[in-house]
Amino acid sequence: MTALGDIAAAPADLVARRAVGRSLEAPFYTSPEFFDLDIAAIFAEHWIFVAADAELPEPGDYVSAALGPYSIIVVRDDDGNLRSFHNVCRHRGARILADDRGSVGNIVCGYHKWTYGTDGTLLHAPSQPSGFDPSCFGLKPVHVRSVAGLVFVCLAEQPPGDFAEVAARIEPYLLPHRLRGAKVAAQVDVVEEGNWKLVMENNRECYHCDGHPELLRSFFPTYGYTEENLPPRLRPAHERYLSVDAELRQTCRRLGLPHELVEELDTRATGFRIQRDPLDLAGESFTADGRAACRRLLGDLPTPRLGHLSLHLQPNSWFHVVGDHAITFAVLPIAPDRTLLRTTWLVHPDAVAGVDYDPDALTGVWTATNEQDAHLVARAQRGVGSPAYEPGPYAPSEYQVEAFCNWYTTRLRTHLGR
Template sequence: MTVHASDTASEAASHAAPADLVARRIPGHSLEAPFYTSDAFFRLDVDAVFARSWIFAAAEAELPEPGDYITLTVGAYSVIVVRDDDEEVRAFHNVCRHRGTRILNDERGSVGNIVCGYHHWTYGVDGTLLHAESQPPDFDRSCFGLRSVHVRTVAGLVFLSLAAEPPADFGEFASRVEPYLAPHNLARAKVAKQIDLVEHGNWKLAMENNRECYHCAGHPELQRCYFPLYNFTENEVPPGMRATFERFQKADAEARATFESLGLPYAAIEELVERPTGFRIEREPLDLAGESFTPDGKAAVRRLLADFPTARLGHLGLHLQPNAWFHFSADHAVLFSVVPLAADRTLVRTTWLVHADAEEGIDYDLDTLTGVWVATNEQDAVFVSRAQLGVSSPAYAPGLYSPTESQVESFVTWYITRLTAHLEGP
């Protein structure tokens, strides 16, 4: 019987402690199998990454009125994100201060007050305890408000941190990206559609898949309007994509002239590794009509998000470690978030925003608006599920990243840094 080295390495990795696997990660290579397959790493990822970072939670458009809320579940955590009576966005742990009961059980809704269904302790949408029946005379309601979760809004996007002391660099991140986002008027948009897709793969595989276009030949709908040249340098462009690259160069020169004439920031800012709140942002042209993510590149929504003099603004792309990416065009925005459900299951939520006054059937057709990304997401779900099957095989061994996968390497390096900091302690 022949024993292959890959089989031996795979078996050894399955028995190694998470700290040892983190310490021996080889730069430029994919992670060892347990990072993607083990329950121990799933729990570690929640504790070290999702509970200690700033994560994207929702669009403000999902909370248009006071009392509107969503709930977000990350591992054992459940969070209520709600708009209060002063129209501020707040976040609280979804845990009653009486005996710990989960309070709100729906994914979204609207409340006057937040009422626990068990013993009817009642909280205001600002988290204060308003009513608790049958308490002693010296009971101090002010000591039993809902436990707050750190929450920040940036140009219509809602971020939260479960950490007692969240990463201190969020203010700098916000100041860097807000000038890019603000022109799109997201705080006054509305949700046209939201789709939840459960991918049968680890959350890191979903994020890695998004960070490269090496596989973009598998996205024919997207490739019609999106230049599939992400992370390719001029010298790396394959011969078969040379015409596309030349078309991109022409569109890019025209787009930069437009961006500058309108005072829209467009230069790439890439700080994916060196900061806790790693991000990348850049405004780029789109192919064909250059207006939107549609089969012909034309705007999907007649009513633009803001008072832009032209719809030909390409797209503004923002990527945030660890769980989100965004595309903003003149006519709509598409928001993507990733939430780990289990070692081999991940929720990918896609939200389309349009102008608050845009009317379906008049200003836009929903299938045209969503079609490119619906197809792309379904294709990506297949790729991620196949990747999960592959890393689960005893024959799997970490492979070498292509130069065009540099942002995958950046994501994995950022992730390993977060785990290392957590495992080493204060």
């Protein structure tokens, strides 16, 4: 098949003939049709990670997020509960809240001042005739749920039914770190010049991790490999890993922290992977020497030497939780070739910048890693845009990339009724 033929094929045909174990064909990453399909089949159908609870601690605090053409608001209502709405005015449709975050008494549209409560009810619509019924014009609600301090929304009327079960399985790992009451130490937005799937695929393998010298100091270079596919050069690192892993398991048993790998990346609607894994060097944190970057530990845990808790969720997020901080990563599609990666660092609520932690030391490793990844994603996007590109084979250590693509194409098939 010629490259031109691939470009001309309908999305449904490309989904149907996707070759297992190989990267996706070019239009998945480049065509507006696939972008629209991804929004409809993935971002409007599944639970999407958009924020940490800690980003909106007080009633009236809100964040907004764009999922392709959708814009949603997550707001803490007057009773302290999370609510989510489409950020679309019920008068003539204007975008209501223009900022990414803020705090409001009521939600007021800046166009003609229709005013909504934080529970979405229309409180005031100036100069409407008698007989106007405000109860018909509340903000359109969006499903929202916090899982141990991580906030997810779902635009679908009927969200995937397995989310509660997945939440129940990952919460025991997360809850000891008390992310719900944590504090935002930093947040960095990077607009990557690539399709959102290239951002996710890049996250799901460490085949490229030689490009991350800062991360590799604390990360075992064996990440992503199994005993079977471990390159000989990584054998000494693997031996070190096994010894530190045994120590970590003992610590977890003593503290009652779950650590076992659970991996159901492409066998359910809410695909996930969770594991507590050791870190190299001092084994505490993502820093140059592996020591904690923050003196106050999350959740008042008695030791910082807890390795890292790694959570991967389909379709758009991953998380690293270490003894002294947590990092959340949200992947939000903007256009076929542009994606927002929002990275948020959380610390103990009483930790003070400049006293308990140096913000640069806290954020340095993953800021550098994100920049390196953004370059790799942009390179990949440029490459797949060439008519000469054809899907290539995944290495065994890229099995999570295959799982992501399998999860994704399975969802598209379901959406397309194939």
